[in-house]
Amino acid sequence: MSKPRSELHLILTGVARDPLGLMGLIIVGTIVFCALFASWITPHDPIGMNIQDRLQGPSLTYLLGTDQLGRDTFSRVIAGGQVALKVALPAVFGAMTIGLTLGMIAGYGPKWLDNLLMLFFDTIRSFPTVMFALAVVALVGPSLQTVVLVVMATSIPTYGRVARTQTLTLRNSEFILAERSMGASMARILGVHMLPNIVGVLAVLAAMDIPTVIALEAGLSFLGLGVKPPTPSWGALLKDGYSLIRQTPWLVVGGGLPIILATLGFTFLGESLRDVVDPKLRKQR
Amino acid sequence: MKIEWTRAPLGRRNFLKSAAAFGTAALPMGLASQAFGADDGVLRVRTYGDAPNMDPAHSVGIIEEEIHAPIYNKLIQFKPGTEWGWQLDAASMIEQLDDTHVKFALRDDIGFTNGFGAMTAEDVKFSFERIIDAATDSPIKPDFGPLSHVEVTGEREGTIVLNDAYAPLFSIALPYSAGNIVSKAAVQAAGGRIGSDPVAESGPYLRASWSAKEKTVLKRNPDWQGEAPAWDTIEVYPIDDENTAEIAFEAGELDVTRVSLGSVQRYREGVPHGGKLIESPSLYYTWLGMNLDHPKLQNKQLRQAIQHAIDVPTIMEAAYFGAAEPATGIIAPGLPGNRAQGLIPPEANLEKAMALMAESGETNVTLTLDIINKTTFSTAAQVIQAMLAQIGITLEINVLESGAFWASGDNDDLQLVLNRYSMTPDPSYATGWFTTEQAGIWNWERHANPEFDQLHSDASQIADPAKRAVLYQRAQDLMEESGAYRFLTHEATPVVHTARVRPALRPDGLPLLRYFEKA
Numbered sequence: 001m002s003k004p005r006s007e008l009h010l011i012l013t014g015v016a017r018d019p020l021g022l023m024g025l026i027i028v029g030t031i032v033f034c035a036l037f038a039s040w041i042t043p044h045d046p047i048g049m050n051i052q053d054r055l056q057g058p059s060l061t062y063l064l065g066t067d068q069l070g071r072d073t074f075s076r077v078i079a080g081g082q083v084a085l086k087v088a089l090p091a092v093f094g095a096m097t098i099g100l101t102l103g104m105i106a107g108y109g110p111k112w113l114d115n116l117l118m119l120f121f122d123t124i125r126s127f128p129t130v131m132f133a134l135a136v137v138a139l140v141g142p143s144l145q146t147v148v149l150v151v152m153a154t155s156i157p158t159y160g161r162v163a164r165t166q167t168l169t170l171r172n173s174e175f176i177l178a179e180r181s182m183g184a185s186m187a188r189i190l191g192v193h194m195l196p197n198i199v200g201v202l203a204v205l206a207a208m209d210i211p212t213v214i215a216l217e218a219g220l221s222f223l224g225l226g227v228k229p230p231t232p233s234w235g236a237l238l239k240d241g242y243s244l245i246r247q248t249p250w251l252v253v254g255g256g257l258p259i260i261l262a263t264l265g266f267t268f269l270g271e272s273l274r275d276v277v278d279p280k281l282r283k284q285r
Numbered sequence: 286m287k288i289e290w291t292r293a294p295l296g297r298r299n300f301l302k303s304a305a306a307f308g309t310a311a312l313p314m315g316l317a318s319q320a321f322g323a324d325d326g327v328l329r330v331r332t333y334g335d336a337p338n339m340d341p342a343h344s345v346g347i348i349e350e351e352i353h354a355p356i357y358n359k360l361i362q363f364k365p366g367t368e369w370g371w372q373l374d375a376a377s378m379i380e381q382l383d384d385t386h387v388k389f390a391l392r393d394d395i396g397f398t399n400g401f402g403a404m405t406a407e408d409v410k411f412s413f414e415r416i417i418d419a420a421t422d423s424p425i426k427p428d429f430g431p432l433s434h435v436e437v438t439g440e441r442e443g444t445i446v447l448n449d450a451y452a453p454l455f456s457i458a459l460p461y462s463a464g465n466i467v468s469k470a471a472v473q474a475a476g477g478r479i480g481s482d483p484v485a486e487s488g489p490y491l492r493a494s495w496s497a498k499e500k501t502v503l504k505r506n507p508d509w510q511g512e513a514p515a516w517d518t519i520e521v522y523p524i525d526d527e528n529t530a531e532i533a534f535e536a537g538e539l540d541v542t543r544v545s546l547g548s549v550q551r552y553r554e555g556v557p558h559g560g561k562l563i564e565s566p567s568l569y570y571t572w573l574g575m576n577l578d579h580p581k582l583q584n585k586q587l588r589q590a591i592q593h594a595i596d597v598p599t600i601m602e603a604a605y606f607g608a609a610e611p612a613t614g615i616i617a618p619g620l621p622g623n624r625a626q627g628l629i630p631p632e633a634n635l636e637k638a639m640a641l642m643a644e645s646g647e648t649n650v651t652l653t654l655d656i657i658n659k660t661t662f663s664t665a666a667q668v669i670q671a672m673l674a675q676i677g678i679t680l681e682i683n684v685l686e687s688g689a690f691w692a693s694g695d696n697d698d699l700q701l702v703l704n705r706y707s708m709t710p711d712p713s714y715a716t717g718w719f720t721t722e723q724a725g726i727w728n729w730e731r732h733a734n735p736e737f738d739q740l741h742s743d744a745s746q747i748a749d750p751a752k753r754a755v756l757y758q759r760a761q762d763l764m765e766e767s768g769a770y771r772f773l774t775h776e777a778t779p780v781v782h783t784a785r786v787r788p789a790l791r792p793d794g795l796p797l798l799r800y801f802e803k804a
Contacts, residue, residue, distance in 0.1 A: 049671055051603050068664050069603055138689045224658025224684045230667045243660035246528050247547050 014276035021272025027265025031258070035081040044072035046079035047230040055248045065250035067240055073254040076232035081258060083233045086144060088213040091151035092206045098152070099159025100202055104190050106160065107167025114164070121157035129154045130219065137225045144227050147220055151213050158209070159202055166198040200277045208270035211263035218259050234259050324785060326517035328801055331530045331542040335498045335523040340479035341465035342416050342423040346707070347795055350462045352521065355490040355503055355514075355799040356483055358404070359464035360389055361455070365789035365800050367565075369619055369710045371460045375404060375487075384450035384748070385433075391441035394510035397468040397485035404466060404487055406443035410435035411469035413445070427717075428463040428709075430454070430745065450746035452753060456711035489514040489799050498523055503798070515802040534781060541782040541796065546661075549608040549779045559784035564608070565794030567778045568708035570615045570715065573654075573669065573771040576699045578731040581652060586645035588768030591701075593641060594676045595669055595771050596633035604665040609774045614761035615706075615715040617775040619792055621750040622712040622757025627772060628765045638676045651679045654701040657690040662703050665773070669703075695725045702729055705776075710793070712757045713745040719764060730769040737763045 015021035034041055043063070050070035057065045064073035106117040133150040140146055167190075170176055179189055214234075220226040221235025222242075229236070234255050241251030336352045344350055354362070358375035373379065378390040395404040413435050416423045431448040438444060447454070458464060471485035472478070483492055489511060490503040503519040524530045527545040534542045535557045544552060544562075552562040573595065575582050582588060597611040611631035613624040654669065656662040663684065670680040680701070685693070693699055706727075708714055718727040720738045725731060737760050744756035764770050778794025789800030 049603075049668070051599065051668075054603065068660075069667060134686070138686060141683055141685075223686065224663065225686060228684065229663050229682045230670065240660050240663075243528075244547055246531060246545070246551070 011273065011276050015269065015272045018272045018275065020268045021275075024265045024268025024270075024272060027261055028269050031081055031262055031265065032085065034078050035085045038078050038082050042072070042075035042078045044075045046071065046075040046232045048072075055244065057248065057250060064254045065248060067237075067251055068244060068247075071232075073237070073250055076237060077234070077254045077258055079232045080234045080237060080255075081262075083144065083227055083231060084214045084217060084258075084262065087147050087151065087217040088210045091148045091155065091213050092209050094148070094152040095155035095209075096159045096202050096206050099156045099161075100163045100195075100198065102156070103160040103163025103165075104167045104194060104198070107164040108171055108186065108190060108194070117160065117164075121160050124154060125157045127154070129216065133216065133220055134223070134225065137220065142220070142225045142228060144231075147217050147226055151216055155209060155213070159205065162202060162205060163198055166201060167194060170194050170197055204270055204274040204277055207266055207273055210270075211266040214262050214266075215259060218255075324803070328516040328519045328786065328798075329522065329538065329540045330519065330796065330798065330801075331522050331524045331533070331539050333523065333525060333543075336501060336521075337481045337495070337497060338479075339481060339483040339492070341412070341462055341467060342421050342425070342479075344462040344465075345424055346462075348523075351796060351798060352492065352501055352503070353462065353465050354488070354797065355519070356486040356488040356492050356506075357465040357467065358395055358487050359460060359466060360391075360409070361459050361464070362799075363460045363710075363791050363797060365791065365797050367792050369456070369792050371455060375466060381748070382444070384746070385447040387445040387447075387454065389443055389445065390439075392511075393441060395487055396508060397471060397487050398491060398506070398508070399471065399485050401468040401471045401485040404468075405440055406435070406437045408466055408469050409443055410437055411472070412466045413463070415467075415472075416463050425463045428453075428458050428461065430458065432458070450748065452745055452748050453709075453711040453713050457709045457714060461709060490519065493518075514799055519798055519801070521798075531781075534783075537783075540786045541780065541788055541801075543794070544779050544781050546608040546777060546779065547606045549606060549777075552779065552781055556781050560782050561784075563780045563782070563788065563790065563794065565778045565780070565790060565792060566610070566618055567776040568617045568620075568710065568793045569705055569776045570612055570617065570708060571703070571705040571773045571776065572612070572615070573773065574702045574704055574730040575769045576697075576702070576730055577733075577767065577769050578697065579700050581650070581700060584645045584647055585768045586641045587647050587650065590638045590641035590645060590676055591673065591678070592629050592638075592765075592768060592771045593634045594638035594672050594678075596672060597631035597771075597773055599633075599672075600665045600668050600773060603668050604661050605774060605776065608779065609777045612772045612774045614758075614764070614772050615719075616712045616757055616761065617708065617793070620710060620712050621754040622744070622761070623754075624758050624761055628762060629771070633672060635675060642676050642678075648677070649679075650677065651681065652700045653681045653683050654703060655683045655685055655690065655693060655699060656703045658684045658686055662705075666703055694727060694729050699729060704729065710791075712753065713741065716741040716744070716757060716760050730767075732764065732767055732769050734763050734767065 015025055048071060053066050053070040054068050055066060056062055062072050062074065064077060067073055102117055106114045132154060136150050137146055176189060176193060179193055217226055218235030218238065221233040222239045224239060226235050227233050237251055237255030241255050245252055332348055332351055334348045336349045338344065338349055341353050341357060344353060360374060360376040360379055361371040362374040364370040364372045375391055375395055376389045377392045380388045382388050391404055391406060396402060397404065413429065413432060415421050417426055417429050417432050430451040430453060433446045433448045436444040436446055468485040475484045486492065489506055489509045491506045493502045493504040495501045501521040505514060505517055522539065524533065527543065530539065530542040531544050531548055533539045537558060556562050575588050575591065601607060601609055601611060613627040616622040654666055656666045666682045670682060673680050693702065706718060719732050720728065720741055721733040724733055740756045740760040744753045747753045780788065780790065780794050782788050785804050787802040787804045789797045791797060
């Protein structure tokens with residue numbers, strides 16, 4: 001008798017069977033691998049200056065050329081991936097966790113609490129994300145933590161609203177009514193019965209949110225308000241590249257290409273995950 | 286001829302036909318665009334920003350002055366060239382009678398447009414006194430310093446009366462924004478304030494049109510009796526980004542533009558359209574400042590260690606592409622008071638810096654450096670960060686957007702700052718920001734030295750440039766001795782122009798449009 005396959009195995013197999021999903025998986029896998037093992041992959045110190053070699057084109061020594069301080073662009077792209085994921089993963093995971101908790105409470109709790117939390121979500125959503133980020137950065141100064149907190153704060157309502165809707169749909173399901181009639185506590189109902197039915201949808205949402213967060217971090221860094229120099233980031237590479245585009249186009253390539261790839265990769269993966277998690281939707285497409 | 290329009294179905298085929306016809310029709314327009322280099326009597330220049338304000342009393346800088354200067358007149362104007370000087374403009378004569386009296390006579394051939402008659406001494410009096418009048422709230426009031434009033438002694442004669450001697454009268458006040466003469470009758474008819482429409486012009490050019498953030502068009506003034514300007518029309522394009530301006534220049538759509546320092550080397554090797562590159566020293570000054578009131582920066586030896594650890598030539602190479610020279614102070618070459626060399630050489634002296642660090646007794650020093658979010662400053666800051674790391678100082682770079690950065694003057698938490706101020710061609714304009722009364726306003730280092738304040742005050746009242754120079758040089762010595770400043774550069778103004786233009790530039794490379802000639 002064969003061993004039953006795990007849920008994760010089924011999802012991964014489902015994604016791998018979809019050509020776009022496979023491509024997304026490869027791209028995301030590569031980005032994560034590069035970020036995890038950046039210190040082994042980077043051929044040069046990403047912040048080590050060598051002004052004599054500044055603004056060089058691609059060569060065997062410098063695969064993507066060098067920036068205005070003679071730093072290896074390829075090494076900075078790889079190290080920039082670390083920053084992108086350091087911002088995107090905690091921000092998205094944090095927003096998802098908080099949004100999920102609040103959304104489930106809103107959907108399952110009393111009406112007044114639901115109204116209060118919805119007001120809270122709508123208030124946060126009413127701030128344009130970039131303007132909110134600029135205001136916070138101007139007040140407390142730019143840093144990795146600030147960017148993570150800003151992104152997390154602005155993303156909570158999205159997850160909260162989805163979690164609330166799913167909870168509202170499930171709260172009158174027969175299996176929930178049965179649990180309730182058997183005297184199950186609210187914590188048990190939410191944690192054991194509802195959570196597994198909601199988390200899949202939110203995971204798909206999170207996968208598709210990661211490129212948005214990476215782009216936001218890059219945008220703030222492009223404005224010079226992301227991570228502090230000399231920490232490499234894709235947005236900072238783009239900013240320098242734009243200023244120096246008449247001297248070398250390679251900084252723009254180095255900053256732009258990983259953002260495009262990350263966006264495509266996470267979007268393909270997210271869409272494929274959605275199809276696997278929700279087969280009904282796939283049939284409709 | 287009557288053209289009858291018939292309705293045609295919009296299908297793919299018709300769309301393609303229309304597109305082909307449009308493309309054919311657009312071809313000559315494209316050629317016309319390429320023919321910008323031809324002598325059509327139109328000069329196309331680029332400026333940094335739009336100039337909607339036509340009131341000289343509310344001028345906020347060179348962008349507006351570039352337009353005001355050709356359409357208004359002053360008693361004297363800056364002389365184009367490589368050395369600072371002035372020449373007569375609306376004045377037929379100007380003479381310093383004593384320290385506080387300057388007599389002038391106006392030419393008899395200058396008139397205002399829109400029927401506002403000939404320019405008179407009353408117009409001069411009105412224009413100057415309007416700027417110092419508190420009710421006008423003019424941002425350029427300080428340019429006139431101790432101006433008391435203008436005495437009208439004849440229809441076209443008058444005397445400028447000062448409360449104290451004021452050397453910058455001939456280097457800032459009269460030849461720059463504050464010196465523009467407007468029509469008293471026209472301004473009064475307009476309710477006392479000029480808006481985006483110049484109510485009456487008098488210069489060799491008239492502002493023919495202005496499209497916000499797009500273009501300002503100047504055309505010859507048909508009533509101008511002075512020497513005829515060379516160009517029939519001048520089109521001024523506000524383009525903020527230098528990369529964009531360079532592309533426009535290379536495409537033949539601009540005749541003159543400032544270019545980025547990063548492009549200087551490329552243009553040194555050759556300028557498109559047979560044009561030329563003119564490299565002028567700029568008056569701007571850039572420095573690393575240290576807040577003397579901050580608890581972390583109370584130790585003078587620590588500050589001196591920072592001064593000696595910074596290698597200015599390396600910053601010039603990395604951030605300014607080797608196109609700018611190290612500065613010796615805040616007063617640029619060519620102005621009275623410029624120092625041939627500073628007290629601290631531009632090159633770093635790491636041994637001395639480390640010795641000073643040891644003497645200071647400071648260890649594990651962590652400081653912040655505030656910069657504006659521009660690549661040049663970010664690059665310079667990272668070089669400084671690496672240099673200070675060599676003497677054991679950890680530097681954290683705070684990148685601020687423009688609004689937050691320029692509000693840093695009263696920020697008590699400010700530690701180190703990379704700063705850049707603009708300048709007019711008089712040394713008093715530089716030293717004025719570093720006096721005790723400016724502490725926490727524009728004197729971000731909180732530099733407070735009574736001797737410095739006295740030198741600044743005395744020097745502005747001395748007419749002799751050589752004597753003034755000695756005082757300003759001593760003032761900069763004091764700044765450097767305080768340990769609060771590491772002077773970096775005055776930058777540079779590289780300008781490219783096409784072969785058909787002979788630009789008229791101030792010594793700092795800024796354009797004097799009314800004097801531009803044809804090659």
